[in-house]
Amino acid sequence: MEYSPILHNLYVVPSSHVRNKLFVLCIMLSLWVYMIYCCVGYCSTVPNLAYANRRESDADADNRGSSAGASRDLLNNQNDLDSRGDEWEDIRGETKALDDNAMSGFFNETEGKKLPQAIIIGVKKGGTRALLEFLRLHPDVRAVGAEPHFFDRNYDKGLEWYRDLMPKSSEGQLTMEKTPSYYVTREVPARIYCMSKDTKLIVVVRDPVTRAISDYTQTRSKKPDIPSFESLTFKNMSAGLIDTTWSAVQIGMYAKHLERWLQFFPMEQLLFVSGERLITDPAGEMARVQDFLGIRRVITEKYFHFNPAKGFPCLKRPEGNSKPHCLGKTKGRTHPNIDPEVVQRLRDFYKPFNRKFYKMTGYDFGWDSEE
Numbered sequence: 001m002e003y004s005p006i007l008h009n010l011y012v013v014p015s016s017h018v019r020n021k022l023f024v025l026c027i028m029l030s031l032w033v034y035m036i037y038c039c040v041g042y043c044s045t046v047p048n049l050a051y052a053n054r055r056e057s058d059a060d061a062d063n064r065g066s067s068a069g070a071s072r073d074l075l076n077n078q079n080d081l082d083s084r085g086d087e088w089e090d091i092r093g094e095t096k097a098l099d100d101n102a103m104s105g106f107f108n109e110t111e112g113k114k115l116p117q118a119i120i121i122g123v124k125k126g127g128t129r130a131l132l133e134f135l136r137l138h139p140d141v142r143a144v145g146a147e148p149h150f151f152d153r154n155y156d157k158g159l160e161w162y163r164d165l166m167p168k169s170s171e172g173q174l175t176m177e178k179t180p181s182y183y184v185t186r187e188v189p190a191r192i193y194c195m196s197k198d199t200k201l202i203v204v205v206r207d208p209v210t211r212a213i214s215d216y217t218q219t220r221s222k223k224p225d226i227p228s229f230e231s232l233t234f235k236n237m238s239a240g241l242i243d244t245t246w247s248a249v250q251i252g253m254y255a256k257h258l259e260r261w262l263q264f265f266p267m268e269q270l271l272f273v274s275g276e277r278l279i280t281d282p283a284g285e286m287a288r289v290q291d292f293l294g295i296r297r298v299i300t301e302k303y304f305h306f307n308p309a310k311g312f313p314c315l316k317r318p319e320g321n322s323k324p325h326c327l328g329k330t331k332g333r334t335h336p337n338i339d340p341e342v343v344q345r346l347r348d349f350y351k352p353f354n355r356k357f358y359k360m361t362g363y364d365f366g367w368d369s370e371e
């Protein structure tokens with residue numbers, strides 16, 4: 001058969017044209033799939049790249065101590081349902097001016113719901129509920145009452161799921177949430193960084209010994225048959241070896257957890273609130289918190305009334321003489337008496353961690369001051 005260049009062109013030209021089109025289409029499709037992939041919250045590959053580098057020095061620390069994930073979690077965090085803060089709902093009332101029309105941006109603000117710009121990341125039993133409820137009275141703050149546990153337990157549900165949990169907010173309002181387990185969960189700093197590297201992080205810290213006892217008290221209220229605090233504290237009681245895999249002990253090693261956060265966020269983006277001062281001087285701590293968040297100092301002493309029977313500040317309306325509202329009975333439980341020798345052993349154990357923590361934060365929380 002004779003070769004015909006005309007026939008050849010008729011056949012080749014259209015086929016390469018189609019191939020080119022297909023190629024462009026494939027590229028567009030890949031880009032589109034990648035965009036969707038990122039938008040639904042799986043972009044953790046991005047910080048993970050950074051994370052891999054940053055983790056090198058951290059690996060040591062984590063191998064030495066036990067990671068939060070590997071903790072002997074007798075406290076069963078899964079069941080750690082905090083109250084939803086409804087106690088103070090009526091006080092909050094009309095201070096929340098909602099603007100349902102707030103719509104701007106693709107990622108952050110569709111339907112007037114925003115991803116949180118500030119999160120209370122810990123610590124468990126530090127006073128996180130009180131702080132969130134104080135903040136929820138602020139007209140420039142909108143916060144979800146329940147703990148979303150997005151960055152530790154629900155991350156696979158994606159950012160859209162998370163945002164949908166948030167209350168609607170207007171442009172000038174800050175969206176917030178609190179989940180105290182974030183502070184000690186290894187994966188969380190990278191994930192929050194991935195959502196927004198500008199997220200403001202608040203940690204309410206409390207004397208780690210009292211915190212551990214409070215944590216234990218909560219667990220015992222749900223599971224009365226658990227072993228004594230004293231026996232759980234030690235790996236080997238006669239040798240006096242503290243069990244750092246017990247989450248009640250591990251959470252209080254604040255400096256160790258902070259190292260992980262500082263691999264992603266600068267210190268200026270973290271605020272440490274004293275759990276003790278939140279009780280003795282709530283207005284003072286709230287001034288620091290409001291300044292940190294860049295909102296007006298609205299929640300002042302006028303909002304607090306100390307209830308001597310409860311031993312805690314309760315919230316009141318600044319005007320009028322309506323009854324102050326206190327947090328529910330799961331806050332401020334009576335702690336069991338713990339063997340003073342065990343308490344002292346724990347104090348000694350935490351001392352170097354506390355010292356390091358004071359140095360890192362530039363603030364002496366006074367937990368070791370009696371010695």
Ligand SMILES: Nc1ncnc2c1ncn2[C@@H]1O[C@H](COP(=O)(O)OS(=O)(=O)O)[C@@H](OP(=O)(O)O)[C@H]1O
Nearest residue numbers: 082124125126127128129130214312327331332333
């Ligand atoms: N205003 C006010 N009212 C009641 N309780 C207050 C308040 N401020 C701080 N606290 C302390 O908060 C402790 C509970 O901490 P959290 O809210 O972080 O607990 S949780 O992790 O959410 O379960 C809780 O701990 P316990 O006293 O051990 O129960 C309180 O000491």
